[in-house]
Amino acid sequence: MNEYNKDIGNRIKELRELSDITVQDIAQELNIDVQTYTQYETGEIDIPASFLYEIANIFQVDLNLLLTGEESRMSIFDVTRAEKGVSIDRRKEYKYKNLCSKYIHKKAETFLVTVDPKENALPSLNSHPGQEFNYILEGSVKIYIHNNEIILNEGDSIFFDSSHKHAMVALNDKPAKFIAILM
Numbered sequence: 161m162n163e164y165n166k167d168i169g170n171r172i173k174e175l176r177e178l179s180d181i182t183v184q185d186i187a188q189e190l191n192i193d194v195q196t197y198t199q200y201e202t203g204e205i206d207i208p209a210s211f212l213y214e215i216a217n218i219f220q221v222d223l224n225l226l227l228t229g230e231e232s233r234m235s236i237f238d239v240t241r242a243e244k245g246v247s248i249d250r251r252k253e254y255k256y257k258n259l260c261s262k263y264i265h266k267k268a269e270t271f272l273v274t275v276d277p278k279e280n281a282l283p284s285l286n287s288h289p290g291q292e293f294n295y296i297l298e299g300s301v302k303i304y305i306h307n308n309e310i311i312l313n314e315g316d317s318i319f320f321d322s323s324h325k326h327a328m329v330a331l332n333d334k335p336a337k338f339i340a341i342l343m
Contacts, residue, residue: 166203168212171226173201175219190214209256210288210322213269213342217289223269224261238263245272253283253327268343275301275330283327291343292322299336301328
């Protein structure tokens, strides 16, 4: 069991218990089964970044609190220097860096996402409430969304309803990097 997952799971559990919400109620609200939710809380399985974003919205806390245990404090601006974003090891297919972890009361979450190429990759699809914007910085990706497969290259972008199941895979045996904004 990954200690990072366990720490995040403990913070989620504490928020749920402080809010007097049952595991069954929160799992139903998130549209996932109770067993999966319980595994997130115990840190047994990786927690998708989209799930963390949903939990932060439900409990009305900043994502940074879930990730680090620290409250965001910046209210005017938050600078993130190159290669200094807060790493989020959430899903095996993607590497996330939170590009704005200290700004309080954000209306969106911003990530630098790296997708490593995988041979015969079949991505695991996920969905979350809201909308998402992705801008491809390097490489090419194939995005799977709502029975569509769309190829995006450097400089391309996509804005979509993230309640539809979606995923990306890197193409051409090269890693791909993109900016993801979740709203």
